[in-house]
Amino acid sequence: MEYKEAKDKFISTWGSLGTLWGINKAMAQIQALLFVSIKPLSMEEIMEELKISRGNTSMNLRQLMDWGIVTKHLIPGERKEYFSTEKDVQELARIIAKERSRREIQPVIKILEEVYTIDEDGTENTKELIKQTKALHDLAETADTMLNKVVNQKQNWLTKSLLKMFT
Amino acid sequence: MEYKEAKDKFISTWGSLGTLWGINKAMAQIQALLFVSIKPLSMEEIMEELKISRGNTSMNLRQLMDWGIVTKHLIPGERKEYFSTEKDVQELARIIAKERSRREIQPVIKILEEVYTIDEDGTENTKELIKQTKALHDLAETADTMLNKVVNQKQNWLTKSLLKMFT
DNA sequence: ATAAACTTTCAGTAATTATTGAAAGTTTAA
DNA sequence: TTAAACTTTCAATAATTACTGAAAGTTTAT
Numbered sequence: 001m002e003y004k005e006a007k008d009k010f011i012s013t014w015g016s017l018g019t020l021w022g023i024n025k026a027m028a029q030i031q032a033l034l035f036v037s038i039k040p041l042s043m044e045e046i047m048e049e050l051k052i053s054r055g056n057t058s059m060n061l062r063q064l065m066d067w068g069i070v071t072k073h074l075i076p077g078e079r080k081e082y083f084s085t086e087k088d089v090q091e092l093a094r095i096i097a098k099e100r101s102r103r104e105i106q107p108v109i110k111i112l113e114e115v116y117t118i119d120e121d122g123t124e125n126t127k128e129l130i131k132q133t134k135a136l137h138d139l140a141e142t143a144d145t146m147l148n149k150v151v152n153q154k155q156n157w158l159t160k161s162l163l164k165m166f167t
Numbered sequence: 168m169e170y171k172e173a174k175d176k177f178i179s180t181w182g183s184l185g186t187l188w189g190i191n192k193a194m195a196q197i198q199a200l201l202f203v204s205i206k207p208l209s210m211e212e213i214m215e216e217l218k219i220s221r222g223n224t225s226m227n228l229r230q231l232m233d234w235g236i237v238t239k240h241l242i243p244g245e246r247k248e249y250f251s252t253e254k255d256v257q258e259l260a261r262i263i264a265k266e267r268s269r270r271e272i273q274p275v276i277k278i279l280e281e282v283y284t285i286d287e288d289g290t291e292n293t294k295e296l297i298k299q300t301k302a303l304h305d306l307a308e309t310a311d312t313m314l315n316k317v318v319n320q321k322q323n324w325l326t327k328s329l330l331k332m333f334t
Numbered sequence: 335a336t337a338a339a340c341t342t343t344c345a346g347t348a349a350t351t352a353t354t355g356a357a358a359g360t361t362t363a364a
Numbered sequence: 365t366t367a368a369a370c371t372t373t374c375a376a377t378a379a380t381t382a383c384t385g386a387a388a389g390t391t392t393a394t
Contacts, residue, residue, distance in 0.1 A: 001281065001282075001285045001286075002285070003285065003288065003290070003292060003293045003296065006281075006282045006285045006296060007282075007292075007296055009278065009281070009282055010278075010279075010282045010296070010300055013275065013278045013279075017271070017275055020188075020189045020271060021187075021188055021189065022187045022188065035299055035303075036292075036295055036296045036299050036300070037295070038291050038292060038295045087299070089299075089302045089303055089305075089306045090306070093306060093310075104184070104187060108180065108184055111176065111177075111180045112177075112180075114168065114173075114176070115168075115173045115174075115176055115177045118168045118169070118170065118173045119168075121170065123170070124205050125170060125174075125205060126170045128203055128204070128205045129170065129173060129174055129177070129203045132202055132203050132254070132256075133177055133203070135256045136202075136256055138256075139256045139257070139260060143260075
């Protein structure tokens with residue numbers, strides 16, 4: 001497999017993986033492209049390489065910056081803006097895990113809390129609803145805590161956690 | 168908040184959460200409904216409660232059974248089929264984690280492997296592609312191993328893992 | 335103040351994904 | 365074997381989500 005083919009394969013795989021967990025194809029592809037690029041790229045270059053429109057590129061770059069995965073670089077004397085992504089996979093994982101916790105897990109935990117604290121009215125149905133949503137709530141909270149702790153150990157956390165966990 | 172309101176809130180929250188990680192709304196809602204129901208439900212009852220069509224219900228129940236989260240019950244003397252979901256949250260988490268690993272993480276790991284084993288041709292670009300996809304591959308593999316190990320300790324794994332990890 | 339070089343916005347459109355509903359299929363009972 | 369009671373399938377359609385491209389906006393230089 002040649003460089004170009006391998007690169008395209010990587011980018012498109014990463015792209016379709018994106019949809020699978022809530023970020024869109026273009027966004028994931030832009031990130032993938034920057035991830036294997038040896039230097040920051042301009043909007044023009046990104047559009048060209050991925051064959052997507054200017055608008056699409058602009059919007060998705062913004063989202064990636066909102067996530068904190070992509071940074072804008074201004075080169076002195078140049079008008080164009082250049083973009084690069086976090087290159088360290090562990091740091092990348094850290095950022096993504098944190099954002100997903102904040103955007104997805106936390107809101108669900110809050111709603112589960114609202115649900116399982118309804119008034120116990122003595123019926124079986126209510127009891128079951130309370131019991132099950134409480135169990136889900138506790139699971140979500142534990143998982144979230146765990147994720148955050150694992151992820152906040154900046155250096156080499158995955159390996160460290162594995163060691164601790166299975167020794 | 169009343170029972171009905173709380174239940175609906177739970178179901179619709181769970182439903183919209185579904186889309187976010189690759190299973191569709193109806194599928195997630197059916198699972199949620201069964202999760203808080205005190206007895207197995209027939210297709211008729213599910214359709215009625217969620218206001219979805221027969222076809223939709225049938226297809227999504229099948230998917231849920233493929234995932235191994237929902238079971239079909241035949242009651243002697245009755246023609247109708249009844250459905251229930253796994254009620255234990257930890258077991259549920261175990262099943263979901265395992266399936267997601269199999270369906271999503273494993274295929275990506277395989278493709279990353281293909282990409283980072285291309286021939287080193289001496290150029291910077293190729294070097295970077297290999298380096299970065301290898302790093303991603305290793306991360307994915309470690310995370311996957313971790314997930315599977317955590318998840319295969321049937322009894323009370325989350326709590327146990329937390330203890331081990333942070334003491 | 336004007337213009338060139340760029341980026342952002344957003345209404346319209348295209349692509350994708352989910353849902354319906356009716357026809358076809360299956361099982362059981364008589 | 366026929367019919368009743370159910371489930372499954374799938375083509376058509378609806379709903380959702382992503383993408384385009386051109387106009388509006390911004391910044392910098394002169």
